[in-house]
């Protein structure tokens with residue numbers, strides 16, 4: 098063992114919920130790991146969901162190689178190339194600029210960056226919740242430092258391409274500023290103080306653990322059908338104030354109005370994804386992109402007394418789908434319950450490299466920058482060579 102693993106800053110607190118989440122890795126250079134070191138990094142990532150390397154030096158080529166090492170058969174960026182009609186109309190399009198030499202690595206951030214890795218001039222825009230949510234924090238409150246989670250998500254195309262295993266995020270320029278207060282604005286009064294421009298993470302392990310017995314039984318039997326070209330489909334719709342899914346107002350594009358799509362490329366994925374190292378189940382659903390839920394019936398030998406949908410169901414009513422998902426996912430983004438923290442909000446420094454297990458965590462950008470605050474990150478994830486694995490028969494029997 099050559100790595101040293103330290104708790105992340107927030108998990109020094111005496112909160113059991115975050116104690117298992119994330120580690121800072123000390124003692125190795127992430128851009129030039131030996132095969133044995135990489136194995137240790139892989140194990141640590143699959144065990145702790147996210148890893149931080151401070152003061153890392155990482156070229157786009159090294160970042161691509163590190164990301165690819167988690168899935169050697171993967172090749173292309175997680176959302177495919179950025180040139181098709183399906184991506185120019187997508188809600189993700191304005192946020193991504195490709196590094197010409199290494200097209201799997203994206204430049205993201207805020208402000209204008211000059212002469213950067215072959216890009217003469219790149220205008221970057223930190224996504225602001227007012228462009229996506231149905232309601233927004235008032236300008237007055239924003240000046241007082243109030244903000245919101247932008248969009249909780251998995252990094253995944255969720256159509257045609259398999260969800261990337263790992264995302265790497267490398268901070269090159271980080272503007273300094275006062276912390277902000279992230280408001281949930283959903284009537285609960287929940288709010289969370291966050292560093293300026295944080296990336297917030299929650300673990301799907303926590304999301305599963307927080308479910309009631311009945312909802313666990315439902316989750317272990319459920320699959321999620323995503324919309325074709327989901328980011329184009331959702332573009333006219335508006336999100337909830339927590340950034341955790343879409344308001345049901347019928348604004349999504351009709352399936353007949355989307356760029357050409359094929360039924361066999363539509364993704365139906367388990368609601369719970371099984372960790373390839375630990376076997377743990379994570380609740381892993383991109384709430385904005387879901388179209389339908391498919392629930393298997395209970396196995397015959399199991400008591401049906403209090404079970405939800407004991408005979409199975411295919412829920413196609415979008416409002417009903419979203420209400421059920423929100424009920425299941427919202428508890429895990431709560432700022433804290435009885436002093437237990439659930440959200441890890443990373444306080445970025447320049448040269449921080451964060452790796453996260455994209456098949457376990459949901460994440461979101463947070464906050465707002467002024468136009469002249471320059472933030473530059475390199476991001477890489479790769480469409481996976483396989484789909485995530487769902488619960489085994491034994492898992493089903495354990496949780497139904």
Ligand SMILES: [Fe+2]
Pocket residue numbers: 250251252460
């Ligand atoms: Fe992301």
